[in-house]
Amino acid sequence: MSEDDGTAAGGARLPLLLEAVLEVGTELDLPATLQRIVTRAAGLTGARYGALGVLDLGGGPDRPRLRDLYTTGLPAAARARIGGLPDGHSGLIGALIDDPRPLRIDDLTTDPRARGLPPGHPPMRSFLGVPIHVADEVFGNLYLTGKRGGPFTEEDAQLLRVLASQAGIAIGNARLYGAARLRERWIEGAAAVTTALLTAGSATDALVTVAERARLLADAAAGAILQPTRAGGMEIVAASAPDPAGELLGATIPPGSAILDQLLGGEPVFITDSATDPRMATPVRSRFGPSMMLPLQSGGRLIGTLALPRVRGGRPYSAVERTMAARFASHAALALVLADAQTRRERLAVYEDRDRIARDLHDLVVQRLFATGLMLESTHRRAERAADGDAPGAGTGVAEAGAARTVRNCLAFAVDELESTIQEVRTAILALQQPPADAPTTLRGRVLRETAAAGAVLGFPPSLRFLGAVDTLVDDPVAGPLLVVLRRALSEAAHRTGVTRVAVAVDVTTFLPDGRPCVRLTVRDDGTASADDGSGPRGEGTALVWRSPIGPAPGA
Structure with missing residues (x-):
């Protein structure tokens, strides 16, 4: 041509x-x-x-x-x-x-x-x-x-x-x-992991969240978290895979492995083929090819290692993927530390709340039971003396009648005290069931929150009784005004002089004069009312009673 x-x-x-x-x-x-x-x-x-x-x-x-x-x-x-x-x-x-x-x-x-x-x-x-x-x-x-x-x-x-x-x-x-696009994806993934970790229920859930999110971002065949063992090796403690990841859990890198010094030293390890790399010693390595093993460390503390293997023969990780995965691991490690600190704070709050309730039980329940026991013991001794004819009186019949009357009165008082104690125990149980970090949604929980807040001002916790199915019968339109009245009554009690005891009762077993069922709120204290208070006689304490219908009249 x-x-x-x-x-x-x-x-x-x-x-x-x-x-x-x-x-x-x-x-x-x-x-x-x-x-x-x-x-x-x-x-x-x-x-x-x-x-x-x-x-x-x-x-x-x-x-x-x-x-x-x-x-x-x-x-x-x-x-x-x-x-x-x-x-x-x-x-x-x-x-x-x-x-x-x-x-x-x-x-x-x-x-x-x-x-x-x-x-x-x-x-x-x-x-x-x-x-x-x-x-x-x-x-x-x-x-x-x-x-x-x-x-x-x-x-x-x-x-x-x-x-x-x-x-x-x-x-x-x-x-x-x-x-x-890859950087944007990894950054969004890191932010999502932080949000998920701060709401995770347990440490294991947090580790699985990191492994799952990293696996999806890296397009890996599996995601695994390894942590040091007491024997000096490393063990897979959390894993994520499209297939059941049970066989990955518990797999270990034994002490003395060539790769272990790098992992325990917080160094990243990049492997071309896990199945043939002589440094790999885990029994599951034959399933995988290219792999990244990235340290999870924050503030010099090694939490573990994030392993992201791809299938054997899969595409090797690029330099950008390695860089972004390493940054993700650092971000996830910090989020794990923050999540752990938050969990510890919440646990501490629970313990503090348990201590408060234990003090309430001691002050409001144990002492009352002890006093009731002493009263019954005294009554028992008086009854025995009356039966033996040692009680003072005009005659044996008069003494026996007086002793019987005393026993009946003491038993009636003891029954009242035991009923009050049962209510206090129920209140304590409700307080234990209420998560301290969550806003209460039931009426009982909201009343508990109001009385607990008032206790911090009064210097002692108010006693609290619930009668009937309060949470079932009282809906929000009635609960709102009830809480307003309760809050005002507790505030007024805190400003009176000589208040040493405040009793709150919420009762849904009563009826209005027209026969409609109602909720009745009673707040009593033993303080001194001012002359123009109008809430009760001077020196006899004060009482507030509030009622609201909670259902139609019979036959309506």
């Missing part, structure tokens, strides 16, 4: 080149961009088969390896017969990796570098390969074979170099966009 013919052929393909450049530059999704590049390159040069190999510069200090391979012209069945990715250390792929310059071969059967093709690979004769540069690094290589109508020409090589140059720009833009 003459020079004029070559120029004409090149000019005829110029619109195709421009179209290819425009097409690969409009896609921001990196995998779609790479597939378009290899497809357009094969169509532009007339190649039957094409491949774009993406290099993983983290594969070794001196020898990069292939991380992904995008192909065109190769049926799925043929691709499956070929198997996994080439190692990138031999053949024409290795040659182009070692020397990233355009390579054109007319007859592969005479080139020793073309030997060692895997079984099932289609026959090849002509070959053209060029590197793809993104900024100052080699991103990957374009490989084309089997040109229709003869070997590849210099014009093919020039067109492919132009396409590769423009592809480098498109790949750079797609990588920036992908990295930005």
Whole structure:
């Protein structure tokens, strides 16, 4: 072919080149961009088969390896017969990796570098390969074979170099966009984990939350949290996987493992293939391939290690993924520390509330039971003396009658005291059932909250009695005014002089004069009312009684 013919052929393909450049530059999704590049390159040069190999510069200090391979012209069945990715250390792929310059071969059967093709690979004769540069690094290589109508020409090589140059720009833009989306995803995930951890119910739930969220963000086959053991190793204490993660729980890294010093030292570990890496010693390693093991540490304290393995043969983690996962682990560790501190504060609040209720039980219940016991014991002694004829009186009949009357009075008083004590015990039980950190929703809980707040002002807790199904019968329209009246009555009691005892009773077993059931609130104290108070006689304490209907009259 003459020079004029070559120029004409090149000019005829110029619109195709421009179209290819425009097409690969409009896609921001990196995998779609790479597939378009290899497809357009094969169509532009007339190649039957094409491949774009993406290099993983983290594969070794001196020898990069292939991380992904995008192909065109190769049926799925043929691709499956070929198997996994080439190692990138031999053949024409290795040659182009070692020397990233355009390579054109007319007859592969005479080139020793073309030997060692895997079984099932289609026959090849002509070959053209060029590197793809993104900024100052080699991103990957374009490989084309089997040109229709003869070997590849210099014009093919020039067109492919132009396409590769423009592809480098498109790949750079797609990588920036992908990295930005990836960072946004990890940041949102870290924020979601913080929110979830601060509402987690237990330490185990918090660890499972971290493992689950990290697994989804990293597109990993599993997420696991390892913590140090007493024996000096590390054990999986929480795990998340699409399949049941039970077999992961309890798996250990024994003491003396080569990887253990790094993990216990808080260093991240990145593994290319867990199944074959000699440092891995867990029994489940055969299931996994690329893996990240990231320290969960905050303020110099090592909480554990976050392991994120992918399936064997899966895509290796990129540098951006490793960086974002490490930041996520640091953020999650801080959130775990904060969640643990919050749990301890809530537990301390519960203990303090239990101590308060224990004091209330002692002051309001135990002392009352003790006094009732002393009274019954005294009555018993008096009854015995009356029975023996030792009681003073005009005669035995009078003494026995007086003793019996005294016993009846004491027993009636004891019954009243025991009923009051039972109510105090019920009130204490209700207070124990009310979570200290939550706002109460029932009327009993809200009344308990009001009396507890008043106790801080009065210097002693008011006694409290509930009669009947208070929470069932009193709805919100009635409960609101009742609480307002209760709050005002307790406030007035706190401002009176000489108040040493306040009794509150909420009763739903009474009726109004018209027969309607009602709720009755009674607040009594033993303080001194002022002259113009109007709430009761001076020196006899004060009482407030408030009623409200809670149902229709009988027959209505």
